[in-house]
Amino acid sequence: MKPLAGLAVAASVAMVTVALWQPLKQESGQPGDSLVSADQEKIQKLAEQQLQGGAVTVSTRVQNPGTRWKVERESPGMQQKLNAYLVNHTEQSNSMQGLIPQARVAGFDVQQ
Amino acid sequence: MSSSDTGRMVNSLRKNLLPVLLSTLISVPAMADPAMDWVQKMSSAMRNLNYRGDFVYLHDNQLESMRISHYTDENGEKERLISLNGEAREVIRDNQNLTCIWPSSRKVVVDFSRRNSFSPIFIPEDIARLEKFYDMKLLSNDRVAGMNAVVVHIDPRDKYRYGMKFWINDQNGLMMKSNLINEDGKVVEEVMFTSLKLFDDDEKLVVDTMPKIDENFTLVRYHSGDSSKSFAADNAWQLANAPGGFWRESVLKRKIPGTDHFVQQMVYTDGLASLSIFIEKKTGLSSGGMSSMGAVNAFIRILNDYSVTVIGEVPAITVKQLAESVSYQQQ
Numbered sequence: 001m002k003p004l005a006g007l008a009v010a011a012s013v014a015m016v017t018v019a020l021w022q023p024l025k026q027e028s029g030q031p032g033d034s035l036v037s038a039d040q041e042k043i044q045k046l047a048e049q050q051l052q053g054g055a056v057t058v059s060t061r062v063q064n065p066g067t068r069w070k071v072e073r074e075s076p077g078m079q080q081k082l083n084a085y086l087v088n089h090t091e092q093s094n095s096m097q098g099l100i101p102q103a104r105v106a107g108f109d110v111q112q
Numbered sequence: 113m114s115s116s117d118t119g120r121m122v123n124s125l126r127k128n129l130l131p132v133l134l135s136t137l138i139s140v141p142a143m144a145d146p147a148m149d150w151v152q153k154m155s156s157a158m159r160n161l162n163y164r165g166d167f168v169y170l171h172d173n174q175l176e177s178m179r180i181s182h183y184t185d186e187n188g189e190k191e192r193l194i195s196l197n198g199e200a201r202e203v204i205r206d207n208q209n210l211t212c213i214w215p216s217s218r219k220v221v222v223d224f225s226r227r228n229s230f231s232p233i234f235i236p237e238d239i240a241r242l243e244k245f246y247d248m249k250l251l252s253n254d255r256v257a258g259m260n261a262v263v264v265h266i267d268p269r270d271k272y273r274y275g276m277k278f279w280i281n282d283q284n285g286l287m288m289k290s291n292l293i294n295e296d297g298k299v300v301e302e303v304m305f306t307s308l309k310l311f312d313d314d315e316k317l318v319v320d321t322m323p324k325i326d327e328n329f330t331l332v333r334y335h336s337g338d339s340s341k342s343f344a345a346d347n348a349w350q351l352a353n354a355p356g357g358f359w360r361e362s363v364l365k366r367k368i369p370g371t372d373h374f375v376q377q378m379v380y381t382d383g384l385a386s387l388s389i390f391i392e393k394k395t396g397l398s399s400g401g402m403s404s405m406g407a408v409n410a411f412i413r414i415l416n417d418y419s420v421t422v423i424g425e426v427p428a429i430t431v432k433q434l435a436e437s438v439s440y441q442q443q
Contacts, residue, residue: 069410070172072401082403082410085390085423087221091210092362093379093386093424103169103178103193103303104408 147248147264148239150280154264157285160184164315165257165308166196171301171406183316190320218329238383245269245357245382254279256288257305266384271295272355272430273385274407284310292407295427301407343367345376349391353437355430357382380424380434387424387431389438394419402428411435 069079086104162183169176177196182189188207195201202213212221242248251263261279268275275293280286286308292301343365351360358380365376375392398419403410410423413435420438422431 068172069403069405071403073399075399078399078403078412082405082421082423085388085410085421086405086408087210087212088377088390089379089386089388089423091205092364092377093381093388103167103176104171104406 145239145243145248147250147266148242150250150262150264150285151248151266151278153285154278154280154287157281158182158287159189161284161286162311162313162316163286163308164311165305167303167305167308169301169303170299181311181315183311183313185313185316190316220329220331222331241357242383245273246384251277253282257307259283259288259308261288270356271427272358272433273382273426274300276384279304281308292425294407301425343374345378348440348442349376349378349389350439350441351378351380351389351434351437352439354380354434358385358387358434361386385424385426387422387426387434389434390421390423391418391438393417402432404428413438415440 069082071078071082090104164179164181166177166179169178176198179194179196180191182191184190190206191204193203199214199216201215202211204211204213209222213219214221245268247267247269249265249267251265254261254263256279260282262282264276264278264280266276266278275291275297277289277291277293278287279289281288287303287305288308289304290302291299294300345363345365347363359382361379361381363376363378365374367374373393375390378389378391380387380389394414394417398412398414400412400414403412407425408423409426409428409431410421411428411431411434413420413422415438418440420435422435422438424431
């Protein structure tokens with residue numbers, strides 16, 4: 001297993017960067033737009049440089065809202081249904097895998 | 113005795129022993145396997161201690177920061193989780209309800225919490241069975257968030273479950289860090305605390321204070337709104353070829369809010385890993401296939417007029433095999 005060295009540092013950088021990105025993205029207008037302005041490129045570059053060789057990238061949630069599930073064959077409402085199933089599964093099961101299973105739920109996108 | 117009979121027996125034993133085991137708090141008896149002993153201590157500490165901490169959650173190359181507050185009193189466990197980056201999403205749960213709040217989009221999702229405890233309670237039968245499917249060992253101690261941690265490595269003996277590593281505080285038993293590891297040895301999900309401390313009773317208010325919710329919020333329910341109303345499960349739904357060690361832990365049937373349709377959920381576990389099978393009438397837009405999010409895989413199979421979805425913190429091959437094993441056996 002490859003250790004994720006410097007994760008704590010990466011986390012703090014990522015959080016700051018995400019906080020900065022949000023208003024910038026709103027100015028760009030369209031949800032899901034790629035980051036195109038010079039300032040945004042600088043921020044992304046800076047974050048990537050500090051993220052320990054790219055082992056961790058800044059949350060794609062900001063760049064690509066509504067794409068948390070990687071879906072083989074998308075159909076309308078599938079993401080929401082999977083989210084609902086996951087909430088139910090998390091609550092009904094008693095798994096050791098993820099002692100903080102609700103972290104997955106808290107990570108859902110607004111759009112979902 | 114069939115594996116399902118064994119599962120039912122163990123499930124019954126687990127329920128009957130629950131009050132006794134809860135009363136032991138974290139002073140659990142030492143077991144022959146020191147690694148499993150630490151896992152049990154961790155599970156007990158996470159369930160019984162009052163703690164608050166910040167952690168990072170890594171999955172799919174996405175990094176999120178969250179804060180958790182948890183306490184246990186005579187009414188049971190209560191936990192509050194807040195996302196520290198992006199929208200300040202919150203998940204609040206106790207032994208009755210699970211409430212998810214998205215303040216920016218003014219959305220509240222409420223579901224029932226049917227669990228007796230938030231983390232597993234192991235009984236000797238669980239331990240014996242787990243050793244058939246996992247190799248557990250202690251690694252060298254490590255340091256997380258400035259605190260010493262015992263490291264436990266749980267390695268699966270087959271391809272149907274993930275490996276795990278836990279960094280456990282050597283003083284209080286709380287989990288400081290965890291990895292879920294796939295069949296290629298890659299970490300698919302990681303949780304790591306950057307700070308974690310125990311708190312006193314007077315700090316429970318932090319957990320109990322609900323965020324402000326006004327009439328502009330939209331309420332979404334994942335249930336019919338009547339917790340006392342249960343529906344008889346359709347036992348004709350059977351699983352022909354479950355991977356070894358998985359047994360049915362529970363089954364329930366609920367009505368989908370706002371419709372006349374039902375969804376049946378069957379929960380399977382091997383003691384550490386778990387997955388759910390959801391069966392409901394398919395819609396015209398239903399499509400099958402694999403989906404994933406971090407360590408969670410889901411496989412949807414269209415079976416005649418039904419949509420069968422298997423979802424859980426297990427490898428893709430496991431959810432696919434289970435979905436393809438589901439059949440309807442007329443009584």
